[in-house]
Amino acid sequence: MTGCIGVIVVEDHELLADGLCRLIEQDLGWSVLARVVNGLDVYRACVVHRPALMVLDLGLPGMDGVDVIRQCAQRWPDLRIVVNSASDDSERARQSLEAGALAFVLKSSARETLIHAACQGIRGERFVDPAVFGGMHDPASVAYAPRPCTVEMPERSLTLRERQVLKLVAEGQRNRDIAQLLSISVKTVETHRLNMMRKLDAHNVADIVNWAHRLRMML
Template identity: 35%
Template sequence: MIRVFIVDDHSLIRDGLRTLLAADPLFSVVGEAGNGQELLDQLPTVAADVVLLDLNMPVLDGLATTLRLRAEYPDLRILLLSMMTHERTIGEALAAGAHGYVLKNADKYEIVAALQGVASGKRFLCSEIGLGLLEKILLQEARTPAPGTTPGVALTHREREILQLVATGLTNQEIADQLFTSRRTVESHRQNLLEKTGVKNTPALVKYAMERGLLQQ
């Protein structure tokens, strides 16, 4: 059985997490606290395997608490719970010693998986954050030209679709009909294409796409 200590300054969230874990025989909620200091005050008399720890709390927040726990209870596993998705915040949390990071809007299955993974000695990053970070990395790579190549721009899948149809000579309305969207949306994407590529009109846009192999043969 995994002994979990829940720390969050919102009682409704603590109640929800307690109810979620109570329904699973794998877990036992051994304590609750409204901030990091309350947790530290209780830990000497409470045996826990994993601390499910809110990041933003009064008195002693999740980041400061994580640093204290890693120094004073090195065997205790720490899973941070937050709504913050900025990579700097996540990086600071992991650098402080957290073993996992999960969003508060994650579904119950992911929270359970996160607790199990962290308790078993693994590190965990929730899927929404992981996919978001991967998307940023791929976008950055797309924007960085390979040595010896002409710098290009990163286009979304929809922009590439519209660029292909623009090159065939279709009007905005015809493109909208084909893609089951509105003419206004197509116009917006078309303007984005002009701004991203730095060209002034449609013929120049098509020329740009042909020169960089952006059009399907």
Template identity: 30%
Template sequence: MPDENKLSIIIVDDHPMFREGLKSIIRRDTRFEIVGEAGNGREGMELAYKFKPDLALVDISLPDLNGIHLTAELKQTLPETRVVIVSMHSKIEHITEAFKAGAFGYVVKESASEGLLKGLETVALGDYFLDSSVSPTVVKSLMESPLRRGPGKDAEYGTLTPREQEVMRLLAEGLTTRQIATKLYISPKTAENHRANLMRKLNLQSNIELIRYAARLGLIDLDLWVDASEAGKV
């Protein structure tokens, strides 16, 4: 049984070795107790429903459910659980998405050994935490600003369902609809329907247009976008 005198934590990350590293850091502070860990988003949700933890450490890149969507679902269904994102991504777009989805903290994996405990302590007190040069004031201003600033198509992007947004991101990363179906545990026909719907909503005619659009909105890494452009793929 969880110790009621300690703050309970679940860890959702698909890398077992990194989970072990997080656990070793957390165990340095007796105020926290790890009550469960999961390697994907669906298992993470099951743990959250079972333990109703005070804090959840969530990676963005999970093999099934995107960590941003998991954060949003936790905020809606378990609002008392505060999410701290622990991710390899440090781009402002990922940080903005995380806080918009309901995260209280954002820790970059490279600096987890130095910033994790401080982040957990800060979030446990009800404050926002970001382990970079970006101040909490900037984080709050990000939350009050539009989620994305693109070339006039943010409104169209907002019409996509969460699943369509997820399919769009995977398409932009180069996955086929069959690969997306396998990754998201849906049928190929359902994946193709999502693709057709999002292309229609965004008025896009080809995968090339989709990749360009995703790059402008920051949905895919700019470095990958540049590499593809130089290779003549975009």
């Protein structure tokens, strides 16, 4: 890949975003095309700016980071996605790689680790922070290792839109607010909400919040 590499930074903490931008522009010599603070705004930013690389935090308001990865990776297969996460949850790392991210780095790691991950990612090579898996260096084994069998995983039947509604309800948004955020009708929100609750056997908002935490959508 030649020329100046365009990057989108997705981070809702301003100080961390400032640091990422400095690292990208000063240490790597690349160009930050946009900064995004809400998961729902990432897709539009990619449409407008067409970045080569995205540096993404998973703990975003509006839309779960793994869902953001999946949505963008499906639309732009050549987009390189590097996760920069505060969580050392190995399952979240696995989910991120399965969704389409090329690299997973902890925010607590040295800046050199993130630089290395970004350089690996832009070349289309996988990288997993060794701290996540206790020194495991084979990212392919992380993303594609077989999972233990479980009796029931109803969350797997949720559509992307149902997962968006689930997170927004758990964040305390009302149906009309969700409709505005997702640019759909209130009736459509109600339909997605009912379908989501039926699939998860959720009977009230408390159940929805519990599911959001169970799916690691909430910090």
